Amino acid sequence: MCGIIGYVGPREAWPLIQEGLQRLEYRGYDSAGVVTLGRDKKPEFHQAVGRVKDLVSSLNGRSPRGTLGLGHTRWATHGRTILANTHPHTGCDGQVAIVHNGIVENFLELKNALIRRGHKFSSETDTEVLAHLIEEDLSEEKDFFAAFSHMAARISGANVVAAIWQEEPNRILGMRSGNAGGIAVAHRNGETILASDLGALAPYAREVNFLEDGEIVSATPTGAEYFDFDGRGLTKTPHPMPENWFSVSKDGYRHFMLKEIMEQPVALGSAFQGRVDMQCGRVALEDFPFTEGEIAELRRVVILGSGTSHYASMVGRHLVERLSGLSAEAESSSEFRYREPVVDRHTLVVSVGQSGETADTLSAMEEAKKRGARLLTICNVEGSQASRMAEGTLAMRVGPEIGVASTKTFMASMGLLALLSLYISQANGFITEETRRELLNGLTRLPNLIGATIADHTPYRRLARWLSRYNHILYLGRGINHPVALEGALKLKEVSYIHAEGYAAGEMKHGPIALIDQRMPTVAIAPPSGLYDKMLNSIKEVKARDGLVVAVGDRDDQVLASQVDHVLPVPRVHELLTPFVTVPPLQLLAYYVAVERGCDVDQPRNLAKSVTVE
Numbered sequence: 001m002c003g004i005i006g007y008v009g010p011r012e013a014w015p016l017i018q019e020g021l022q023r024l025e026y027r028g029y030d031s032a033g034v035v036t037l038g039r040d041k042k043p044e045f046h047q048a049v050g051r052v053k054d055l056v057s058s059l060n061g062r063s064p065r066g067t068l069g070l071g072h073t074r075w076a077t078h079g080r081t082i083l084a085n086t087h088p089h090t091g092c093d094g095q096v097a098i099v100h101n102g103i104v105e106n107f108l109e110l111k112n113a114l115i116r117r118g119h120k121f122s123s124e125t126d127t128e129v130l131a132h133l134i135e136e137d138l139s140e141e142k143d144f145f146a147a148f149s150h151m152a153a154r155i156s157g158a159n160v161v162a163a164i165w166q167e168e169p170n171r172i173l174g175m176r177s178g179n180a181g182g183i184a185v186a187h188r189n190g191e192t193i194l195a196s197d198l199g200a201l202a203p204y205a206r207e208v209n210f211l212e213d214g215e216i217v218s219a220t221p222t223g224a225e226y227f228d229f230d231g232r233g234l235t236k237t238p239h240p241m242p243e244n245w246f247s248v249s250k251d252g253y254r255h256f257m258l259k260e261i262m263e264q265p266v267a268l269g270s271a272f273q274g275r276v277d278m279q280c281g282r283v284a285l286e287d288f289p290f291t292e293g294e295i296a297e298l299r300r301v302v303i304l305g306s307g308t309s310h311y312a313s314m315v316g317r318h319l320v321e322r323l324s325g326l327s328a329e330a331e332s333s334s335e336f337r338y339r340e341p342v343v344d345r346h347t348l349v350v351s352v353g354q355s356g357e358t359a360d361t362l363s364a365m366e367e368a369k370k371r372g373a374r375l376l377t378i379c380n381v382e383g384s385q386a387s388r389m390a391e392g393t394l395a396m397r398v399g400p401e402i403g404v405a406s407t408k409t410f411m412a413s414m415g416l417l418a419l420l421s422l423y424i425s426q427a428n429g430f431i432t433e434e435t436r437r438e439l440l441n442g443l444t445r446l447p448n449l450i451g452a453t454i455a456d457h458t459p460y461r462r463l464a465r466w467l468s469r470y471n472h473i474l475y476l477g478r479g480i481n482h483p484v485a486l487e488g489a490l491k492l493k494e495v496s497y498i499h500a501e502g503y504a505a506g507e508m509k510h511g512p513i514a515l516i517d518q519r520m521p522t523v524a525i526a527p528p529s530g531l532y533d534k535m536l537n538s539i540k541e542v543k544a545r546d547g548l549v550v551a552v553g554d555r556d557d558q559v560l561a562s563q564v565d566h567v568l569p570v571p572r573v574h575e576l577l578t579p580f581v582t583v584p585p586l587q588l589l590a591y592y593v594a595v596e597r598g599c600d601v602d603q604p605r606n607l608a609k610s611v612t613v614e
Contacts, residue, residue, distance in 0.1 A: 002087070002101040002273075003073040004183065005200050006162050006172045009191025009221045013069030016193065020200035021052045021071045030274065031074045031086040035097040036066030041166045043097050047086035068169050070162055072099040075397070076274035078107065079124030089128040091135030092120055095166045098134070100127040101196060102159030102178070103269065103444060108279065110154065124279075130161055138165065145231070148173045149216055153229045158265060158447050160211075162194065172219040175229075176211040178265070178448045182251070183211040185224045186241075192219040198241065198251065207238040210252070213451070255601045257403035257495065261587050262454065265447035267398035267408035268580070271415045276444060281437040283423040289392030290348075290374065295427035298348050298374070301328045304336055304364045305352040308406040308490065309413060313352050314483035315579050316417030322576060323421035323439070325430035330483075333360040336367070343373040350420065351377045354401055354409040356384025365389050378416045380409050394420065403602050405494045407587050410487065411450075414579060418443060442574045446581070449571045454584045457592070463550065463566055464592035470521055473498060474512060475586075476505040477525040478535055484525050484579045488586030494604050495594035505538040513541065521548040523586070527570060527578040528554050539563050550589075552582050 003024030007013040013036050021032055032055040033047035044064050048055040052073065072087035079085035088097040104110070107126035110133065115121070119132045130151055137147035144165045152161070158178030164171070174183050174194050185194045186205030194217065195201050201208060209224065211217055215234065216227045226234040239252050253259035260267075277284050301320045303313035313330040320328035331341075333351070337360060343349060349368040353361050356379040365386065369375050377390035380398060387393040396412040422439060425431045467473065473492060477485030486502035493500050503512050505524070516522070522542045526535040540563065542549055553560040555569030568585040570578075594601050 002075055002196070003200070004099050004101055004160065004162055004194070004196045005071040006069065006099075006174070006194045006219065007191065008068045008170060008172050008219055010067060011191065012063065013066055014064045016204070017069045017071040018052070018056065019203070020193075020195055021055070021073055023199045024073050024196055025052050030076045030081040031083070032072065033086045033088050034064055034069060034071045035088040035164065036064040036069040037164055037166060037169045038066035038068075039169060041169055043090070043094065043164070043166055045088060045090070045097070047083060047088075049081060049083055049086065066169075068164060068172065070097060070099045070164060070172065075270070077103055077272075077276070078126040078279070081274075084123045085125050087127060089123060089125060089131050091128075091131040093135060096131050096134050096138070096163060098127055098131040098161060098163050100130060100159065100161050103157050104129060104155045104159060105157035105444065106155065130155065130163070134163060134165075142167070144168055144171070145173065145218065148175070149227070149229055149231060152177060152216060158269060158451065160196070170220050174211065174217045174219065176213060176215055178213055178451055183217070184208045185211070185217050185219060187223045190221050192221065192224050194219055202241060205241050207240050209236045209238050254595075255403065255591070257405055257407065257591055257601050260401055260403050260408045261584065261591065263398070264408045264411045264454075264584060265451040267396075267412050268415050268450065269447045270397045270399075271412040272419070272443065273397070275419055276440055278440060278444060281433060281440060282426060283419050283440070285394065285419065285423050287392060288423070289376070292427040294374070295424055297346055298326060298424070299346040300343075301326050301348045301350065302336075302341070302343060302368070302373070303328065303330045303350045303352060303417070304333045304361055304368075305330075305413075306333045306358050306360050308410050308487060309352040309354065309361070311483040311487040311490070312410050312413035312417065313350075314486070315414050315480060316350070316352070316421070318480040319418050319421040319576060320424070323418075323431055324424040324428060326424065331364070333358065333364040337364040341367065341371065343368050343371050345372050345374065347373040349373040349375050350417075351375075351379075351386055351390065352413050352417070353377070353386060354380045354396075354406055356381045356386035362386060362389065376420075378413055380412070404604055405491055405590070405601075410583065411580065415443070418577075439574060439576065442577050446573070446577065449573065449581060450584055453570055453581055454588060457588065459568065460585070460588040460592045463568070463589060464596045467521060467550075467589070468496070468593045468596040470519065471499060472515070472520045473500045474515065474520060474522045475500060475502040475525070476508060476522060476535075476538055477502070478505045478531040479529060480576060480579055481525040481527065481529070481582055484582050484586070485523075487583060488523060488525070488590070491587055491590035492593060495590055495601050496597050496599055497605075498593065498597075505535055508538055509541065513545070516542055516545040516547040518546050518548065521550060523550045523552070524564070525582050526551050526553045526560055527582055528557070528572060529575045529578065536560070536563065552585050
């Protein structure tokens, strides 16, 4: 979740960049850096490990000179938190400077090819590859835009990049590919500023433009021009800057819930940043409170949560058991706290929650701690009570979630439970290195896959018009997608007030099948898995009773399509990763059904974001 700020105009760039970095610091504070460029065409680099204040202190009261500049705050992804890995990065000749947010999935392939051609690298980052690619093209043809757009077309993954070249001291080029987070651009009074979010732009802007996937911006003092990766010009309509920009912003979306659904690719990437070492094929959890020896002594994992967090815990239970070999349970916090739980020092209790202030979960944690269990929390608010109570925290780092119906924190919770499961397996050796690498590769590709899955809202709007007429809906899932059925039903209940129930599909014939008729649609979560044939049988049982079926399944599954009334297609992923792609369609479906019914999506009746009382 790195932060980017860039300025070009008549003023000295550094004061504006410093202020922008301070506003962006929540996006990353492993390190910070700045590059400025003046009329002498000599880039001036300054970097520091730590926070923006450490960068300022390293300047010893001196201000970097130049009317063009780029600043960056970093969450480590590729490479350790050391000065050599701090942005901005440059190539062999130091003429190009790059700042970057995202993961270049094919960086090893590109890096090895560049090394063979004689390039020398000075960092461990994937970002540096981008500077060398641009530099290489510039050495042949002195066309900055062509070199930059060529780089953009060659890299894979979700990325945002901004670059400057010493021969053009009045231009910043920026690009976005996939769903690596946004770049907002503002022009006013002969100066252009671009930044990762609106908070850094608000003091200077009245209206902004946003870069979309596959777009490039050329920013100069006279304004900003937009292009696709093939160099074709684009016309963009500016958005007015929200008045309450600093606290919250819908960024042009009608509701926070929709905005947060669409932020999930970025949220998942943020949760992974600095925690996945693809080069070594390992998980690296910062400040993890337990040694490998202590992990090896664990015999059981209990995952606690309430509401959506409980359903994320149920997904986590499958991940822990399949990847670490430990016995695992997912417990409702409100129930756990009032029984006599059998836990001890060989039990790892993991609490999951957005705010870290949910009363039931805090009380459950307290009970586990009293009984001697080891305690870890997955939380989105650093410094929360859950973080203070636990021995260690895995921070979600997804930014504020305003919508009462949790979406992006559910996604981040599942992602961190997957990383935790793999981290435990590294200590106890339950799965092979090959399997671990396969899953890590699959996890890092999820942000792009999710972004593609939810890009087109047309089928959700169309289906919502049909489903909004019903008062009861049944959701079915099996295995690791059983909790997805529960979460899908919860989302619909929360925001549309339609009665919905999630069930394990194998249990349908033990009672719920009595409800099936033409007035009660069924939503079946049926991606490829070891239980796929059994899910098909459950779908056939519904259809045999004149039930209507909406399926969430593989986009190429013609058999499934022939058995149901509607299909919401998802990409094929590893079976253990299917919840990451099956839950966003259910979130969007719930959202559009609620809109169709005229409900207050962001503030559903009788609900609050954080339940801090029993």
